Amino acid sequence: MKLLYGTSNAAKFEFMQKRVESLGIKLLSLNDIDAPGVDIDESGNDPLENARIKALAYYEALKIPVFSCDSGLYFDGVDEEQQPGVHVRRVGAQTLTDEEMIEYYGNLAETFGGVLTARYKNAICLVMDEENIYEHMADDIASEPFLIVSKPHAKRTAGFPLDCLSVEIESGKYYNDLERIGKIYAEDGFVKFFERTLSGKLKKARGKVLVSACLMGEACRYDGNDNLIPEVAEKFKDAVLCCPEVLGGLLTPRMPAEIVSGNAEDVLDGNARIVTKAGEDVTAEFLAGAYQSLKLAKENDVSMAILKEGSPSCGSCFVHDGTFTGNKISGVGVTTALLLQHGIHVYSEENVKTSPQ
Ligand code: SF4
Numbered sequence: 001m002k003l004l005y006g007t008s009n010a011a012k013f014e015f016m017q018k019r020v021e022s023l024g025i026k027l028l029s030l031n032d033i034d035a036p037g038v039d040i041d042e043s044g045n046d047p048l049e050n051a052r053i054k055a056l057a058y059y060e061a062l063k064i065p066v067f068s069c070d071s072g073l074y075f076d077g078v079d080e081e082q083q084p085g086v087h088v089r090r091v092g093a094q095t096l097t098d099e100e101m102i103e104y105y106g107n108l109a110e111t112f113g114g115v116l117t118a119r120y121k122n123a124i125c126l127v128m129d130e131e132n133i134y135e136h137m138a139d140d141i142a143s144e145p146f147l148i149v150s151k152p153h154a155k156r157t158a159g160f161p162l163d164c165l166s167v168e169i170e171s172g173k174y175y176n177d178l179e180r181i182g183k184i185y186a187e188d189g190f191v192k193f194f195e196r197t198l199s200g201k202l203k204k205a206r207g208k209v210l211v212s213a214c215l216m217g218e219a220c221r222y223d224g225n226d227n228l229i230p231e232v233a234e235k236f237k238d239a240v241l242c243c244p245e246v247l248g249g250l251l252t253p254r255m256p257a258e259i260v261s262g263n264a265e266d267v268l269d270g271n272a273r274i275v276t277k278a279g280e281d282v283t284a285e286f287l288a289g290a291y292q293s294l295k296l297a298k299e300n301d302v303s304m305a306i307l308k309e310g311s312p313s314c315g316s317c318f319v320h321d322g323t324f325t326g327n328k329i330s331g332v333g334v335t336t337a338l339l340l341q342h343g344i345h346v347y348s349e350e351n352v353k354t355s356p357q
Helices: 010-021 047-062 098-111 159-164 187-205 230-234 264-268 285-297 334-340
Strands: 002-004 026-029 067-077 114-125 133-136 146-149 166-168 209-212 241-244 258-259 273-276 302-307 316-321 328-330 345-348
Touching: 002 328, 026 098, 047 067, 047 114, 067 098, 067 187, 098 114, 098 146, 114 209, 114 230, 133 187, 146 159, 159 166, 230 241, 241 285, 258 316, 264 285, 264 334, 273 285, 285 302, 285 334, 302 334, 334 345
Parallel strands: 002 026, 002 067, 209 241, 209 302, 302 345
Antiparallel strands: 067 114, 114 133, 114 146, 146 166, 258 273, 316 328
């Protein structure tokens, strides 16, 4: 299913596309279509009013299914007049640049002792046609509470300027230093919204799915256990199962293995290896498993895979760093890398495990 996301912000588009791809939704942005200029007066008093104004304006101009999102930033213990709400970029008559926003909110935090507790309220409005308009603004798409601090992180995230001032309450770390920033943007709530509103249509749009067998309860993990996630097992009960390492001829249980001296693409190119904790080279078995998994995917017309995060075969966001010390680094497993090279979208169980049927 294709949907227009009424935004030309590349970072926000990419963020949302990653979330909804697992539902078989392909997004188009305003940059992808030949859209006439749409004059939008974002004069709503809250995120839902603005999301509605934008989505209806785009639908009126283009007559295709479209959704818009809007956010408001709210602080605990701050007067109404100083609450940014939906005017995060606007202070008085001035519209702030990214760097001006960082300076302004950093200074605001400073006046409150260096830290403010904050939350984004988010809203979405989806217009399928004149009669089918869906709206949502509730806690499940609000961000978790987080801190805005006075001292910015050195890293900037395009499209999300305030990320560099945002700190996770639980860990006390900047979101820029965390592996997953998704929680702050309530990714699961948006996925649930689309599942709820488009459930009948989405089932038809989904192709076949390949899933790591260990996520479905098969005891094929290196230590002889499984990684069962009941929500994944229930949601993908008709999926094609595969364990690349078993397909590659490795036994269960087996020694844990990690990619060394390169990344998964290097392994596929013959320029890096996979070794067990005991130092045995198991590159050939991992490669055999990756190619067997690709064969299985092609035979079953698979368009998407849900694979176990962190594995040297199945990881899709991170893997272990080759030192067997538990350190994780950004990267993918060897099977994931091969599937991606062949146009199969790969997601981790983290993307789907909390979504409803
Ligand atoms: Fe098999 Fe992948 Fe699960 Fe490891 S993570 S046990 S390779 S399915």
